[in-house]
Amino acid sequence: MKRRYAIGIDYGTESGRVLLVDLSTGEEVATHVTTYSHGVIDEKLPETSEKLGHDWALQHPGDYIDVLRQSIPEVLSQSGVQPEQVIGLGIDFTACTMMPLDSKGTPLCLLAEWKDNPHSWVKLWKHHAAQDEANRINEAAAQRKEKFLLRYGGKLSSEWMLAKAWQILNEAPDVYEHADLLMEAADWVVMQLTGELVRNSCTAGYKSVWHKRDGFPSRDFLRSLDPGLEQLADTKLRGPIKKLGTRAGGLTDEMASLTGLIPGTAVAVGNIDAHAMVPAVSVVTPGKLVLTMGTSTCHLILSDNEVHAEGIAGVVEDGIIPGYYGYEAGQSAVGDIFAWYVNEAAPIDVKRQASETGMSIHEWLEREAAKLSPGASGLLALDWWNGSRSVLMDADLSGVIVGLTLQTRPEEIYRALLEATAYGTRAIIDTFTQGGVEVNELYACGGLPQRNRLLMQIYADVTGKEIKIADTAQTGAFGAAMFGAVAAGTEKGGFGSIVEAAEKIARVREETFKPIEANVRIYDRLYSDYKELHDYFGRGGSDVMKRLKAMKTNNSR
Numbered sequence: 309m310k311r312r313y314a315i316g317i318d319y320g321t322e323s324g325r326v327l328l329v330d331l332s333t334g335e336e337v338a339t340h341v342t343t344y345s346h347g348v349i350d351e352k353l354p355e356t357s358e359k360l361g362h363d364w365a366l367q368h369p370g371d372y373i374d375v376l377r378q379s380i381p382e383v384l385s386q387s388g389v390q391p392e393q394v395i396g397l398g399i400d401f402t403a404c405t406m407m408p409l410d411s412k413g414t415p416l417c418l419l420a421e422w423k424d425n426p427h428s429w430v431k432l433w434k435h436h437a438a439q440d441e442a443n444r445i446n447e448a449a450a451q452r453k454e455k456f457l458l459r460y461g462g463k464l465s466s467e468w469m470l471a472k473a474w475q476i477l478n479e480a481p482d483v484y485e486h487a488d489l490l491m492e493a494a495d496w497v498v499m500q501l502t503g504e505l506v507r508n509s510c511t512a513g514y515k516s517v518w519h520k521r522d523g524f525p526s527r528d529f530l531r532s533l534d535p536g537l538e539q540l541a542d543t544k545l546r547g548p549i550k551k552l553g554t555r556a557g558g559l560t561d562e563m564a565s566l567t568g569l570i571p572g573t574a575v576a577v578g579n580i581d582a583h584a585m586v587p588a589v590s591v592v593t594p595g596k597l598v599l600t601m602g603t604s605t606c607h608l609i610l611s612d613n614e615v616h617a618e619g620i621a622g623v624v625e626d627g628i629i630p631g632y633y634g635y636e637a638g639q640s641a642v643g644d645i646f647a648w649y650v651n652e653a654a655p656i657d658v659k660r661q662a663s664e665t666g667m668s669i670h671e672w673l674e675r676e677a678a679k680l681s682p683g684a685s686g687l688l689a690l691d692w693w694n695g696s697r698s699v700l701m702d703a704d705l706s707g708v709i710v711g712l713t714l715q716t717r718p719e720e721i722y723r724a725l726l727e728a729t730a731y732g733t734r735a736i737i738d739t740f741t742q743g744g745v746e747v748n749e750l751y752a753c754g755g756l757p758q759r760n761r762l763l764m765q766i767y768a769d770v771t772g773k774e775i776k777i778a779d780t781a782q783t784g785a786f787g788a789a790m791f792g793a794v795a796a797g798t799e800k801g802g803f804g805s806i807v808e809a810a811e812k813i814a815r816v817r818e819e820t821f822k823p824i825e826a827n828v829r830i831y832d833r834l835y836s837d838y839k840e841l842h843d844y845f846g847r848g849g850s851d852v853m854k855r856l857k858a859m860k861t862n863n864s865r
């Protein structure tokens with residue numbers, strides 16, 4: 309029998325990565341990356357001089373289609389695989405990355421009459437300008453003792469659907485009114501591929517507060533926020549919600565000719581990028597915490613039980629692997645913090661030395677920082693450059709570095725930033741453990757583990773746990789391909805379930821990162837200092853971060 313393949317597409321923050329996977333061996337046969345030509349739109353709208361406010365982050369939906377147009381034909385031609393051998397396609401996406409659509413399913417930002425209104429564009433997951441709405445949602449939900457709040461650690465995020473939808477209603481009621489649907493980008497791309505309006509249980513559960521039995525927050529609650537939101541769930545969020553691995557539909561003729569695949573090829577319902585990575589590192593049972601480390605980090609774990617605790621961003625039944633409660637927590641900036649340092653703060657001398665040695669700035673800083681021992685720099689940082697997603701769920705918090713002196717070196721700051729993100733992860737592990745979700749093993753995947761060995765050693769030392777690393781640099785796309793093969797089903801040469809797919813083709817590297825005892829002891833002390841700063845700035849010891857932010861926002865008006 310001819311070999312069978314599946315395609316997975318990982319829609320990240322800056323680019324879409326397409327991967328062709330051999331379903332009999334798990335071999336990654338070909339991959340291609342399409343960088344979004346509009347990137348992250350955070351200063352002004354394309355083709356206009358319309359300036360965006362603080363904390364805005366938008367995208368262009370056309371960039372998502374470019375990924376299909378460019379990268380799918382590219383992996384087919386690189387590999388020589390025949391289109392009919394590709395039995396399934398799955399996608400994963402950043403989330404909540406959402407957009408308003410008109411009644412024909414066209415994003416409003418692509419229409420001449422709406423394109424100058426920032427609210428007609430795709431709001432990217434890291435659009436944080438709906439914090440006011442999130443605060444009001446949380447206050448109202450707490451006051452009304454809404455049951456759903458418990459499943460989200462007591463707070464909904466400004467990154468999620470409800471806060472973003474309400475921001476549109478508040479600031480651009482005409483856009484809200486005209487929007488027939490508000491859709492996750494993951495579901496919109498699946499709709500483009502198949503012509504079907506199908507939502508997936510993962511984004512619905514984690515980002516739109518949907519529950520398998522209770523549905524969305526009640527009309528009564530939504531009306532209590534704003535009468536304009538009352539019908540939100542029944543109208544703009546309508547559509548069947550299907551569990552992961554379900555076939556959303558077959559590829560349309562139009563999409564088949566755009567991509568070079570066969571019409572009718574099975575397309576799985578969408579998924580969140582981080583969540584797709586869990587089975588891709590072979591995790592399909594409880595107790596194994598998966599760190600998906602890239603621009604941001606998500607922390608995902610399965611459990612047989614539903615528990616509620618502060619700092620857990622969400623627990624969704626069947627949200628990651630059917631049959632389990634899937635838990636998520638996260639840090640809204642990780643790679644982004646290192647990128648900030650490299651792009652905005654590293655001195656010119658570092659850039660010169662890196663280029664003289666033929667290394668990237670990250671690689672040079674990593675090499676120099678690796679020469680330092682833990683604690684030697686006298687620096688300690690908080691990891692809130694893009695707010696705190698867990699444990700505090702507050703986008704108004706910001707970054708801190710304590711201990712700077714005239715002697716401080718760039719590599720010391722870089723290392724302090726790597727360490728800060730590791731402390732943030734340890735705080736999340738504590739939250740899970742104290743909340744009753746057992747964490748026995750760590751797995752790491754995403755773009756960072758294979759790029760920065762020092763980072764991974766620091767994570768092992770700070771957490772005191774051995775870390776297994778994904779055997780693929782394209783973990784999201786690999787997981788998405790696995791779900792694509794499940795959607796195709798066994799009769800087509802795919803898999804009967806995601807658990808079967810994981811058993812047959814997912815794997816981790818043999819090499820792991822093990823904690824070094826002497827470092828663990830030093831980091832234990834530093835972590836307790838991190839916790840002191842964390843609680844001081846994050847739990848009301850000082851509101852200086854919020855005052856500074858308010859001053860900055862008022863000044864820019």
Ligand SMILES: Nc1ncnc2c1ncn2[C@@H]1O[C@H](COP(=O)(O)OP(=O)(O)O)[C@@H](O)[C@H]1O
Nearest residue numbers: 320321602603643644646647670754755759760
């Ligand atoms: N050698 C490195 N060390 C640390 N961070 C890096 C390194 N190379 C790239 N990064 C950061 O990794 C992030 C990109 O991660 P990646 O997983 O590829 O993308 P995404 O999160 O969009 O899926 C960027 O924030 C970038 O600054």
Ligand SMILES: O=C(CO)[C@@H](O)[C@@H](O)COP(=O)(O)O
Nearest residue numbers: 321402403433582602603604
């Ligand atoms: O919020 C989630 C998942 O819940 C992610 O989509 C978001 O952190 C973006 O992930 P990346 O850092 O771009 O991989």
